[in-house]
Amino acid sequence: xxxxxxxxxxxxxxxxxxxxxxxxxxxxxxxxxxxxxxxxxxxxxxxxxxxxxxxxxxxxxxxxxxxxxxxxxxxxxxxxxxxxxxxxxxxxxxxxxxxx
DNA sequence: CGGCTGGCGTCGT
DNA sequence: TACGACGCCAGCC
Numbered sequence: 001x002x003x004x005x006x007x008x009x010x011x012x013x014x015x016x017x018x019x020x021x022x023x024x025x026x027x028x029x030x031x032x033x034x035x036x037x038x039x040x041x042x043x044x045x046x047x048x049x050x051x052x053x054x055x056x057x058x059x060x061x062x063x064x065x066x067x068x069x070x071x072x073x074x075x076x077x078x079x080x081x082x083x084x085x086x087x088x089x090x091x092x093x094x095x096x097x098x099x100x
Numbered sequence: 101c102g103g104c105t106g107g108c109g110t111c112g113t
Numbered sequence: 114t115a116c117g118a119c120g121c122c123a124g125c126c
Contacts, residue, residue, distance in 0.1 A: 004123080023108055027122085036108040038122040044107060045124080059108065066107030074107090 004030060005042045009052045011100065018082035019098035020090065022060045029100045044068055056081075062093045 007030040015021045027035035043054040046068070055077040059065040064085065067074035075085045084091040 027108090032122065034109075034121040035123080036121075037106060038108095038124090040107045041105095041123055054107080057107080061109085064107090068107065071107090 004032075004038075005045075008039055008042050009046075009048070012052055012054070012057065014100065015053070015056050015098045018096070020056045020058050020078070020083060020096055021098050021100075022058055023065070024060045025100060026057060040066070053077075058090065062090045063088050064090070 008026055011026060011029045012021065023036040023039045027033070027039045032038060039057070043052075043057060046052050046054050055067060055074045057065070064071055064074050064078070071088070075088075078085055078090075083096055090096055
């Protein structure tokens with residue numbers, strides 16, 4: 001507890017369904033100014049895939065980015081939560097993006 | 101302990 | 114708007 005990854009996961013849990021956050025925002029929220037890739041690594045290593053919704057983490061330009069279980073699955077999961085994804089791009093970006 | 105890779109970001113072309 | 118190059122931080126070999 002208290003480790004970097006734990007803080008990342010905890011912050012990610014704050015993101016409600018139907019909203020998403022970005023690697024940048026998440027990294028910044030834990031004190032890392034340029035830890036976007038580091039966050040990606042943590043998501044990839046995600047020890048609690050069910051509890052931690054890594055599919056709600058997308059790129060800053062509105063594209064979904066990658067996903068350990070495939071981008072298709074990521075898109076499906078997001079769509080199920082109400083996030084509209086149009087050709088690898090999230091619609092209503094400012095409405096969908098959750099800010100800490 | 102050194103080097104490479106990766107679910108990325110930002111800037112320049 | 115799309116693509117390429119460089120930079121960043123945390124793991125893995």
